Amino acid sequence: MQTKLADFIKNTPEGQEADAILRSCVHCGFCLATCPTYQLLGDELDSPRGRIYLMKQVLEGYPVTQKTQHHLDQCLTCRACETTCPSGVRYGRLLDIGRSVIHKNVKRGIRESGIRYLLNKTLPHRYLFKSLFKMGQFCRPLLPAKLKKLVPSRIQSIREWPVKKHRRAMLILDGCVQPELSPNINIATAYVLDKLGISLIKAEKAGCCGALSYHLDAQQDGMNYMRRNIDAWWSFIDNDKKDAQPIEAIAITASGCGVTVKEYGHLLRHDPVYAEKAAQISALAKDISEILATETDNLIAHLEKSGSRHKMKLAFHSPCTLQHGMQIRGVIEKILGIAGFTLCSVKDAHLCCGSAGTYSILQPKLSQQLLKEKIMNLSVEKPDQLITANIGCLMHLKSGTSLPVRHWIEILDEILSNDSPK
Template sequence: MQTNLANFIKHTPEGEEADTILRSCVHCGFCLATCPTYQLLGDELDSPRGRIYLMKQVLEGQSVTQKTQQHLDRCLTCRACETTCPSGVQYSRLLDIGREVVHKKVKRKLPERLLRFLLIKTLPNRYLFRPLFKLGQLFRPFLPAKLKKSIPSHTLKNKDWPTTRHSRRMLLLDGCVQPSFSPNINIATANVLDKLGISLIKAEKAGCCGALSYHLDAHQESMDQMRRNIDAWWPFIDKRTNSQPAEAIVITASGCGATVKEYGHLLRHDPAYADKAQHISALAKDISEILTLETNALATLFKRLGDKASTKLAFHSPCTLQHGMQIRGSVEKILSTAGFTLCTVKDAHLCCGSAGTYSILQPELSQQLLKQKIVALTSDGPSQLITANIGCLMHLQSGTSLPVKHWIEILDLTLDAGADPKTSDQ
């Protein structure tokens, strides 16, 4: 694709990156077949190829309208198009650049601005989100049916965090929404790793990964959150000052994982953080990646299970896991080895409609995608749905009466049930 970028962006780092991405697109249209919004709306401008044309026009200095912004807003950033693209077009990075430019040129209506401001200020801040979440639980009986389904009536912790007792240590990204909504996910992760001889530790000053703010065009605020996390984690991983540095940064929400793995890229022009960010990205691992590396130790645990893990499960692979981090089949292999029966899920590559704050900002499209996903997940008769991202978990639970859990919770409970009492405390 030939380009002629406007002077306002031509010689900037963003402009150079956008130019490279635009030139890699060959207009083949393969992306249309896997784009959820194009499948729903049938509009070329609601496909990756159409949005690329729109962003090209914007970056070349043509007029920008609210219609342009609407088509970009409708994108889920699911990145299924990147998996499909034979040319390796880095669509999501182009979208981040294009959205930020459009955000500066098109003023949103006041209700939109207010809603986005509230999302940026509350969801990433666990000290604000937690009391609001508790308030939602208190008034849950009076909420609309759809909202009521997405808020659990109680969030009791099944277990306590295991004591730090192993020489092998890993850091955890605790997250912002997850500790309030589903605290057992991280506890289950710590318990599974504890059984494998790894202690999972928290950096108390770490917080939101920055994904939510970044995708709502608050780039500077997002990068400040990234820098705060790097500062919080650094004492635990710096080999010069720590005799037992953490081996990895374990992430249980794939949406966060996809972002932390890009810290190195997003902060590459920051002289104070570029090298540290690169190191953080290299250490960031989804919990499925960690368990895949611990195959032998995990196999020993699985031998004790017998027939206790015969539950039939349907796994929803989040877009950030399969398209963002390009991790496919790892969770399924772990669960199958543990003895679970996994259902066949039609169109597993398609988004469930959660997509961060998409379900709030684009409720109509989000609900259509949710209904399709629930049909696909339940058609083979599972007893439970599982996923790997807290946003997907909350969204899926709002659309079904079946329980929805993070897969690591199921694995932890199963390992506990099959543990040998004589060896479980060693």
């Protein structure tokens, strides 16, 4: 694609990156077939190809309008188009750059700005979110039916974190909302790795990965969260500390966080203080499925030792951040197959469930349409439970079905503990 970027961005790092991405697009249209919003709306401007054209205009200095902002807002950032694209167009990164420029030039309405501000100031702040969540539990009887499903009256009692006792060690990202909404996920992960001879360590000062703010018109806030996590982890992985226990990886159980932490090195590459550290953090970041995929023999041995195989039928929803963002496909399914589970086939498994971070709040109509379609496709073969690999998807799916919805690592933990999944 021919480009002629405007002077305001042409010689900036973002402009040079955007220019290279735009030039890689040949407008073939393959992306239209896998874009959820184009399938729902049938509007070229709500497809990756159409949005790329809109962003090209913005970066070339054409007037920025609310219409352009509207079409970019309706994008889920699911990145299914990247999986489909034969030219390797990095659409997600172009969208970050385009949205940032538009945010500086188009003023949002008071209501919309207020919602985004509140989301940015509450969700990434773990302890503030915890207080609000407790308040929601207290007021649960007064909430509408849909909200009641998202605010459980009680959280299942959890075990204590296993005592550190192994020579092998990994860090874990606790995140912001997951410790309150589903605290068993990371604890189950700690016990699974404990059985495989790996101690899992929490860095107390680490928190939100930065993705929520970064995609809410608050990119600097998001990058500050990234820097805070790097600082929190660095004391554990600093190679200059001779007495430090080697950290093999940073285990991440929310794929939405994983795809972001893996991009720290790129997003902070121009930061003179954090660039090198961020690159090392990204290299260490692993989705828990990637870690267990390298421990298959060890895992099989423990499954045989537990003597447990379960024939429960599961329907797996692969989050977009897992299959498109990190390009991890078939790994979790293989692990669950080894554990003896039967996995349902899922039609249109590549399509988004509609959660997409805060998308379900900011674009409820489109989000609910996608949720309804996803639940229908997951339920065709009558599974016993739905499973996924991201807290956002988990909570969103829960709101649309009466079936149990859980993180897949919790199921594996129960099998290794020789307990029947409930």
